[in-house]
Amino acid sequence: MQTSLPAPSPMYRWAILLCVSLAMFGNYYVYDSLWPVVDLLRQDPGFSYGQIGMLSSAYNIAALLVLLAGGYFIDRFGTKKAITLFACICLGAAVLTVVSSRFEVILAGRFLLGIGAEPLVVAATTVLAKWFKGKELSFAFGINLSISRLGSASADWSTSFASPLYINWQDPLWLATAIAGLSVTAALLYWVLEQRAESRYQVGEPQAADERIELKNLYKFSPSYWYIVALCVVFYATVFPFRSFAIDYFQQAHGITRETAGLLSSLLPVAAIILTPLFGLWVDRVGHRALFMAVGSLVMLPLFLAVTYLPAGPDIFLWIPLIGSADVPLTLFAVIFLLGAVFSLIPAVMWPSVAYIVDQRRLGSAFALMTLCQQLGWAVVPLIVGALNDRFLAGAENPSGYAPGMWFYTGLAATGLWFAYKLWHSERGPNGLESMHARQGGSA
Numbered sequence: 346m347q348t349s350l351p352a353p354s355p356m357y358r359w360a361i362l363l364c365v366s367l368a369m370f371g372n373y374y375v376y377d378s379l380w381p382v383v384d385l386l387r388q389d390p391g392f393s394y395g396q397i398g399m400l401s402s403a404y405n406i407a408a409l410l411v412l413l414a415g416g417y418f419i420d421r422f423g424t425k426k427a428i429t430l431f432a433c434i435c436l437g438a439a440v441l442t443v444v445s446s447r448f449e450v451i452l453a454g455r456f457l458l459g460i461g462a463e464p465l466v467v468a469a470t471t472v473l474a475k476w477f478k479g480k481e482l483s484f485a486f487g488i489n490l491s492i493s494r495l496g497s498a499s500a501d502w503s504t505s506f507a508s509p510l511y512i513n514w515q516d517p518l519w520l521a522t523a524i525a526g527l528s529v530t531a532a533l534l535y536w537v538l539e540q541r542a543e544s545r546y547q548v549g550e551p552q553a554a555d556e557r558i559e560l561k562n563l564y565k566f567s568p569s570y571w572y573i574v575a576l577c578v579v580f581y582a583t584v585f586p587f588r589s590f591a592i593d594y595f596q597q598a599h600g601i602t603r604e605t606a607g608l609l610s611s612l613l614p615v616a617a618i619i620l621t622p623l624f625g626l627w628v629d630r631v632g633h634r635a636l637f638m639a640v641g642s643l644v645m646l647p648l649f650l651a652v653t654y655l656p657a658g659p660d661i662f663l664w665i666p667l668i669g670s671a672d673v674p675l676t677l678f679a680v681i682f683l684l685g686a687v688f689s690l691i692p693a694v695m696w697p698s699v700a701y702i703v704d705q706r707r708l709g710s711a712f713a714l715m716t717l718c719q720q721l722g723w724a725v726v727p728l729i730v731g732a733l734n735d736r737f738l739a740g741a742e743n744p745s746g747y748a749p750g751m752w753f754y755t756g757l758a759a760t761g762l763w764f765a766y767k768l769w770h771s772e773r774g775p776n777g778l779e780s781m782h783a784r785q786g787g788s789a
């Protein structure tokens with residue numbers, strides 16, 4: 346066992362965080378770069394909405410197929426090789442998506458992106474857990490997530506800052522390909538830093554050479570892990586699909602314009618960019634991770650019914666610097682702002698919590714399994730909500746037709762609250778997740 350090496354300096358750890366976050370920025374940018382060219386894809390290659398839907402699903406199907414193997418690869422071959430390989434796959438996917446107008450080629454590009462991008466998220470989370478556990482893990486994860494979400498937001502904003510490219514569908518995707526190149530560069534820099542650290546510093550928990558974990562034990566986890574996974578599934582199965590339907594919902598059910606609806610909806614990632622690291626910093630200081638997750642779930646619980654049944658209230662002036670401004674109904678603003686706060690709080694606490702309850706050697710597998718379960722919920726819920734909206738004839742003439750979908754989201758949020766409570770209940774002891782925070786060294 347190597348225990349005599351010093352711990353890395355804070356500067357070194359933040360350099361690692363920066364490289365990994367830049368790789369994630371590119372990852373999120375490439376994923377979201379397709380949505381602003383949807384209308385151009387419909388005009389020139391002439392794709393249908395059904396085909397666009399397939400481009401979206403191809404990513405999730407690929408992720409479902411590859412995640413467990415991806416987690417194994419990370420734990421078996423290490424994060425240096427994993428991050429670099431997955432970033433290269435994302436770059437290959439970006440190229441494949443842009444080189445041809447043939448639907449099958451673009452579909453293959455999005456499928457390949459699912460193979461690289463989701464395991465890249467898992468590998469990045471594993472790196473942060475290794476380098477920051479017991480220090481400022483939630484804060485570091487929050488910074489990483491903010492930079493990732495900035496990638497998503499930048500893809501949306503590229504319609505403004507790169508507007509000359511939007512004369513055809515390919516040029517914006519070439520920009521995305523260049524940004525995927527930045528991801529690969531950041532991954533290689535991370536490799537160099539990690540390699541250098543191996544001979545100089547003790548990073549993470551010391552491991553004996555013969556401590557390699559057996560494949561059959563790789564996916565055996567405690568009940569607390571499964572409570573976190575269950576919360577993850579219902580949380581993302583609520584927030585991601587709600588976000589997909591939000592702009593249309595605001596237009597149809599609340600009679601606001603597309604521009605205002607878009608601005609309102611963008612409040613969610615914008616709030617997350619700002620608040621996620623702050624919540625991370627807070628939870629690192631005070632611990633009580635399970636309690637924070639329960640509070641987040643509780644805040645989320647009434648939001649979908651509030652947006653359905655509360656009066657719209659007076660208009661307030663919403664201004665997002667560099668993006669735009671509009672008058673928005675107070676109730677919608679309050680609901681989206683609170684949802685944005687929950688979208689910052691729960692991820693900032695939930696993902697790092699796994700690092701405190703799972704053995705470091707199995708973290709890649711643990712994150713991969715959690716992400717796989719997340720994909721399932723995220724894939725199924727939009728189908729259910731879409732079917733409910735169709736069944737109850739939701740639309741501008743019948744806004745109450747959206748209510749069953751909103752009740753469904755509320756049911757999911759209640760289920761999330763239940764799992765957060767179960768987690769809190771099982772982690773209350775002196776060695777539980779509740780008592781771990783940075784000042785204590787944060788180790789289990």
Ligand SMILES: C[C@H](NC(=O)[C@@H](N)CCCCN)C(=O)O
Binds near residue numbers: 581
């Ligand atoms: C950290 C978490 N990541 C995920 O949920 C990923 N599986 C999905 C990434 C989506 C890429 N646009 C998050 O983003 O909250």
